[in-house]
Amino acid sequence: MSELRYDGRVAVVTGAGAGLGRAYALLFGSRGAKVVVNDLGGGRHGDGKSSKAADDVVAEIKRMGGQAVADYNSVVEGDKIIKTALDAFGRVDIVVNNAGILRDKSFPRIAIGDWDIIQDVHLKGGFKTAQAAFPLFKQQKYGRLIFTASNSGLYGNFGQANYAAAKTGTLGLSSTIAIEGKKYNITSNVIVPTAASRLTEDILPPDVFNELKPELIAPVVAYLCHESCTESGSIIESAAGWAGKCHVIRANGKNLRKKVSDGVSIEDVRDNWEKVTDMNGARHFASIEEVTAELMASIGSDGGNSDGVQEGQSFNDKDAILYALGVGASVTNPGDLRFLYENHEDFSVLPTYLATLSVGALMSSSTMDNVVPGKTVSLENVLHGEQYLEVMDDFSAPKTFTNSMNTVEVLDKGSGAVIVTDVVSQDASGKPLWRNQIATFAVGAGQFGGPRSGNKLIPCVPKPNRSCDKSLSYKTSQDQAALFRLSGDVNPLHIDPNFAAVAGYKKPILHGLCSLGISVRLVLQAYAGNDPKLFKALKCRFVKPVLPGQTIKVDMWRAGNRIHFETSTVENNSVTISGSYVDLKSVVEVDSLALNNTSAMALQSDAIFEFIISKVNEDPAKAKAVNGIFLYIITKDGKQAKQWTMDLKAGKVYEGAPTGVKPNTTLTISDEDFVQLATGKLNPQSAFMKGKLKVTGNVMMAQKLGPLLKAADAKL
Numbered sequence: 001m002s003e004l005r006y007d008g009r010v011a012v013v014t015g016a017g018a019g020l021g022r023a024y025a026l027l028f029g030s031r032g033a034k035v036v037v038n039d040l041g042g043g044r045h046g047d048g049k050s051s052k053a054a055d056d057v058v059a060e061i062k063r064m065g066g067q068a069v070a071d072y073n074s075v076v077e078g079d080k081i082i083k084t085a086l087d088a089f090g091r092v093d094i095v096v097n098n099a100g101i102l103r104d105k106s107f108p109r110i111a112i113g114d115w116d117i118i119q120d121v122h123l124k125g126g127f128k129t130a131q132a133a134f135p136l137f138k139q140q141k142y143g144r145l146i147f148t149a150s151n152s153g154l155y156g157n158f159g160q161a162n163y164a165a166a167k168t169g170t171l172g173l174s175s176t177i178a179i180e181g182k183k184y185n186i187t188s189n190v191i192v193p194t195a196a197s198r199l200t201e202d203i204l205p206p207d208v209f210n211e212l213k214p215e216l217i218a219p220v221v222a223y224l225c226h227e228s229c230t231e232s233g234s235i236i237e238s239a240a241g242w243a244g245k246c247h248v249i250r251a252n253g254k255n256l257r258k259k260v261s262d263g264v265s266i267e268d269v270r271d272n273w274e275k276v277t278d279m280n281g282a283r284h285f286a287s288i289e290e291v292t293a294e295l296m297a298s299i300g301s302d303g304g305n306s307d308g309v310q311e312g313q314s315f316n317d318k319d320a321i322l323y324a325l326g327v328g329a330s331v332t333n334p335g336d337l338r339f340l341y342e343n344h345e346d347f348s349v350l351p352t353y354l355a356t357l358s359v360g361a362l363m364s365s366s367t368m369d370n371v372v373p374g375k376t377v378s379l380e381n382v383l384h385g386e387q388y389l390e391v392m393d394d395f396s397a398p399k400t401f402t403n404s405m406n407t408v409e410v411l412d413k414g415s416g417a418v419i420v421t422d423v424v425s426q427d428a429s430g431k432p433l434w435r436n437q438i439a440t441f442a443v444g445a446g447q448f449g450g451p452r453s454g455n456k457l458i459p460c461v462p463k464p465n466r467s468c469d470k471s472l473s474y475k476t477s478q479d480q481a482a483l484f485r486l487s488g489d490v491n492p493l494h495i496d497p498n499f500a501a502v503a504g505y506k507k508p509i510l511h512g513l514c515s516l517g518i519s520v521r522l523v524l525q526a527y528a529g530n531d532p533k534l535f536k537a538l539k540c541r542f543v544k545p546v547l548p549g550q551t552i553k554v555d556m557w558r559a560g561n562r563i564h565f566e567t568s569t570v571e572n573n574s575v576t577i578s579g580s581y582v583d584l585k586s587v588v589e590v591d592s593l594a595l596n597n598t599s600a601m602a603l604q605s606d607a608i609f610e611f612i613i614s615k616v617n618e619d620p621a622k623a624k625a626v627n628g629i630f631l632y633i634i635t636k637d638g639k640q641a642k643q644w645t646m647d648l649k650a651g652k653v654y655e656g657a658p659t660g661v662k663p664n665t666t667l668t669i670s671d672e673d674f675v676q677l678a679t680g681k682l683n684p685q686s687a688f689m690k691g692k693l694k695v696t697g698n699v700m701m702a703q704k705l706g707p708l709l710k711a712a713d714a715k716l
Helices: 019-030 053-061 075-089 112-140 151-155 161-186 206-211 220-222 266-276 290-295 317-326 336-340 354-366 480-487 497-502 512-527 592-595 605-618 621-626 671-678 684-689 698-713
Strands: 012-015 033-040 067-071 094-096 144-148 186-194 235-239 242-246 309-315 384-393 399-412 416-426 432-443 470-475 535-540 551-559 563-569 574-584 629-634 639-648 652-655 665-670 695-696
Touching: 012 019, 012 075, 019 033, 019 053, 019 067, 019 094, 019 220, 019 480, 019 629, 033 053, 053 067, 053 266, 067 075, 075 112, 094 112, 112 144, 112 186, 144 161, 144 220, 151 161, 151 186, 151 317, 151 416, 186 220, 220 235, 220 399, 220 416, 242 336, 309 354, 317 354, 317 480, 354 384, 354 399, 354 432, 354 480, 354 512, 384 684, 399 432, 470 512, 470 605, 497 671, 512 551, 512 563, 512 574, 512 698, 535 551, 605 621, 605 629, 605 652, 629 671, 629 698, 665 671, 665 698, 684 695
Parallel strands: 012 033, 012 094, 033 067, 094 144, 144 186, 186 235, 629 665
Antiparallel strands: 235 242, 309 399, 384 432, 384 535, 399 416, 416 432, 470 551, 535 574, 551 563, 563 574, 629 639, 639 652, 665 695
């Protein structure tokens, strides 16, 4: 690893006689920079003066073979410090504004002199020194500036109103210099250090003081000043070997006016205060232009509250992760970690989340109100019929966007109405980010005299007439719908048993969008190397609901960059999503062995073992009467995929090899053949004779499993 050097560079460090400044100066000097060591040599209150502090540091640098000169000027006369650098070395490349003093007093007791001297040293001093260096930086098209702030400036601190005000001032000063210096290769950053120094030597406890070594912060400042570092306009906090970036965030807020023509009353503010101060989805703005654009975008003809427009919509890392969990992403699958960990180097958002956002926005709006002439569209009678999603730009988190919703056609299907709605999500400039088309079926809202067919609905595409190329499965949990609804689709049909009963279901059903999210996640796993950036578009038709706890199977057919897929439930072999496809920008084939070894993937046989577990739990005594331990080795495409242990001596069944016991009998069978065996379509003796079922150990004991498999057959 190459060493970062500063050969030929001239660094000016103010307040460099001790503490942080000394650490900066010594580090620059040791890496080849010529250093101007500025220090008045006074105490932490700004009293006294001595050349010894600066001279001692200069001597240290020279002893290590470096070059340095001392400067004893006040930072308020920053131009004199820069002149010292020019006289000694002929140029200036780096300025670290580090000098500081304290005059702590509670706010009512701060004298004007205590206020002025703090502003002079910390804020005015940094301004004067940087201003003197800026023309030189501009001329040579290179410069690195560091200002020093404090946690007191970021968060406030009792007894330091003067100090905190000055430190906060450096943030705005540095940010503006960063903007003005950008085209001249001038960077400006703020360091927020917590370190042992003259200012804190009798304030911090000794054990804490000893751990806060300035030498642990100096490398952070030095890197910000290196020619290879382009960071600018940033606030970097550092202490005890740790460093992190800070920035200001702003809530999405709330438009307090219903219409542009309306005013704002105090009561309007009171009634909306919770939304004004809600920091969920808060975001950072990189520039004043971004803030202005966002403000202008929020001023619509109806104050941002019209039926067809939803402004200030957003999602963040946490929202994206919650969605990924809702569609079955798991840390047990290494490829899914990118969807579950915000600090992952390839942290990504599953593209189907964009469909959920749009459906949630539609359901929470009044866009579908009064769209069917003479009919009322009731929530419990609305079914999600078809979905189209097309991505047009980056969809990483966090993201703020505006939804424009438009009902493009309403079709009369007799028993109900099909409502086709386009939802286009745009950024603050109006650029489309992604587009959804949602077809909803309103049961009982037909026979209104409308057209039966239209031309606005993007069509589904039949699957190829051949065997599928790949097939993957996932067993949903009983809590799948309860978890998924937290991502925005809060229709009570998926959580409330009473509501589900009114709609004609025995229990709450799984969201169609959840089934879709699981399906597309498996498609990306099989044909995109789990990379959502390869996703372009999808289309699907929801046929039948899935019940939480059922196993979803996704059959896939590749046709160039289009992946056709059909989703069904293993337990009743019922198609739930059809006519569907995912369009990819390019295809990354994943071999079947790698897919079958993915621990997050379910097998068809899982449902049978889950049922056997429930039966054993219902009557452990009956299971123990078998008095045997059985190991099932389930294969897929000729390779071992899973193991299941039936420890009927202990009355328990679990996935994996036997724990602490030895099996009496080991049975090896493929996933498909086990399902055939359990459903009575494959005779055990025939399977054994044909080599489809391999049994080792106590063969006769295997016959005792017959009743359990017959019970599973009856259930399935």
